[in-house]
Amino acid sequence: xxxxxxxxxxxRVGLQRRIDELALISEAPAPVVTRVLFSEADRRGRExxxxxxxxxxxxxxxxAVGNIFARWVGSxxxxxxxxxxxxxxxxxxxxxxxxxxxxxxxxxxxxxxxRSGFKPRxxxxxxxxxxxxPTRFGLGCLGSRLMAGTISVEKAxxxxxxxxxxxxxxxxxxxxxxxxxxxxxxxxxxxSFVELHIEQGPVLEREGIxxxxxxxxxxxxxxxxxxxGEGGHAGAVLMPERHDAMLAGAEIALAVExxxxxxxxxxxxxxxxxxxxxxxxxxxxxxxAYLEIDLRDSRMDTRTxxxxxxxxxxxxxxxxxxxxxxxxxxxxxxxxxxxxxxxAIAEQVCSELGLxxxxxxSRAYHDSLFMARVSPTTMIFIPCLxxxxxxxxxxxTIEHIASGAEVLAHTMARLSA
Ligand code: HGY
Ligand code: MN
Ligand code: MN
Numbered sequence: 001x002x003x004x005x006x007x008x009x010x011x012r013v014g015l016q017r018r019i020d021e022l023a024l025i026s027e028a029p030a031p032v033v034t035r036v037l038f039s040e041a042d043r044r045g046r047e048x049x050x051x052x053x054x055x056x057x058x059x060x061x062x063x064a065v066g067n068i069f070a071r072w073v074g075s076x077x078x079x080x081x082x083x084x085x086x087x088x089x090x091x092x093x094x095x096x097x098x099x100x101x102x103x104x105x106x107x108x109x110x111x112x113x114x115r116s117g118f119k120p121r122x123x124x125x126x127x128x129x130x131x132x133x134p135t136r137f138g139l140g141c142l143g144s145r146l147m148a149g150t151i152s153v154e155k156a157x158x159x160x161x162x163x164x165x166x167x168x169x170x171x172x173x174x175x176x177x178x179x180x181x182x183x184x185x186x187x188x189x190x191x192s193f194v195e196l197h198i199e200q201g202p203v204l205e206r207e208g209i210x211x212x213x214x215x216x217x218x219x220x221x222x223x224x225x226x227x228x229g230e231g232g233h234a235g236a237v238l239m240p241e242r243h244d245a246m247l248a249g250a251e252i253a254l255a256v257e258x259x260x261x262x263x264x265x266x267x268x269x270x271x272x273x274x275x276x277x278x279x280x281x282x283x284x285x286x287x288x289a290y291l292e293i294d295l296r297d298s299r300m301d302t303r304t305x306x307x308x309x310x311x312x313x314x315x316x317x318x319x320x321x322x323x324x325x326x327x328x329x330x331x332x333x334x335x336x337x338x339x340x341x342x343x344a345i346a347e348q349v350c351s352e353l354g355l356x357x358x359x360x361x362s363r364a365y366h367d368s369l370f371m372a373r374v375s376p377t378t379m380i381f382i383p384c385l386x387x388x389x390x391x392x393x394x395x396x397t398i399e400h401i402a403s404g405a406e407v408l409a410h411t412m413a414r415l416s417a
Pocket of ligand 1: 132133134140363364365366
């Protein structure tokens with residue numbers, strides 16, 4: 001493995017321009033970015049990604065669920081490749097950097113290596129993963145779960161969006177067909193995998209450190225809760241007679257907060273990001289409520305403890321209030337450790353580039369959580385303004401983005417040797 005770094009130059013102007021151009025492909029007016037899986041904006045975004053990959057001189061293929069693979073074939077093409085990549089789908093009211101930095105930044109990393117005259121032995125490949133965000137079907141990382149084989153084809157095929165449309169129906173409308181079984185990667189497909197991403201937290205910016213190297217990705221879980229009480233006239237139904245589904249949901253949401261705060265782990269986070277009530281009239285007692293709970297932790301024991309407390313609270317609240325309860329798990333994934341050898345290479349690259357790096361936990365989940373199941377994996381983080389993400393004010397400077405792309409380029413070059 002070469003110890004010295006061949007000099008490469010990241011095209012900052014071009015990379016920033018591509019990030020800004022992609023940001024304009026959105027279901028919402030700028031500066032808001034929204035690109036929900038298989039929406040018209042997502043499909044236009046995919047077209048943009050294909051063009052950017054070709055401009056970077058990469059060979060494209062797409063699989064049956066819409067994962068896009070952009071490959072630089074190495075001198076020994078049959079060897080397991082070195083992978084990178086991220087996502088370009090975006091939740092409603094999002095920013096322009098989440099995921100995008102890891103796709104367009106990886107294209108630029110490979111283009112910069114090409115311009116430097118580097119010749120990879122192992123092929124280098126950038127993936128734009130389908131459906132990293134859970135917005136469409138309530139389940140995140142659908143493309144990487146299918147690639148890693150951590151979700152059954154039956155479960156994937158059973159997914160429905162809020163309008164009742166199936167994965168098969170929507171992927172076909174977006175031009176994807178073929179058996180979902182074919183998405184699964186052959187064993188040993190990647191030699192290693194390194195994803196570039198904004199931190200989506202405040203640590204790097206606060207510490208003034210330009211690069212984070214992820215040693216551990218927290219394990220996400222999510223649940224849907226359906227509550228059925230009794231409705232009625234807000235003036236006529238007296239308080240002792242009520243079975244108010246919204247108040248039951250409110251108590252459950254507070255139980256989520258309580259359980260996360262008292263788990264014993266600083267990394268336990270609980271969120272009720274979806275809370276719908278019916279009929280939604282000011283003078284009508286809510287008879288129905290629907291919640292989605294997001295519960296994560298870097299440790300399984302404290303996440304399990306928090307979950308059990310939330311589950312028990314839901315039973316207690318609903319029996320006390322006379323509410324019918326349905327509590328369903330959407331996903332419950334274990335945390336993933338980063339690969340020590342891959343981490344060491346990335347950290348070595350940082351020190352040779354004179355970039356301070358920090359070993360970190362990723363509290364957000366990423367496709368790397370599932371790539372870590374099938375390949376030695378780590379992530380490269382760059383700072384983002386105030387740690388903001390999943391909001392239009394999300395921001396990272398082109399200097400940080402370029403440093404991240406440069407570390408990615410050299411790390412992939414070393415891994416491909
Ligand atoms: O929710 C997450 O952690 C990721 O940004 N989808
Ligand atoms: Mn996200
Ligand atoms: Mn992301």
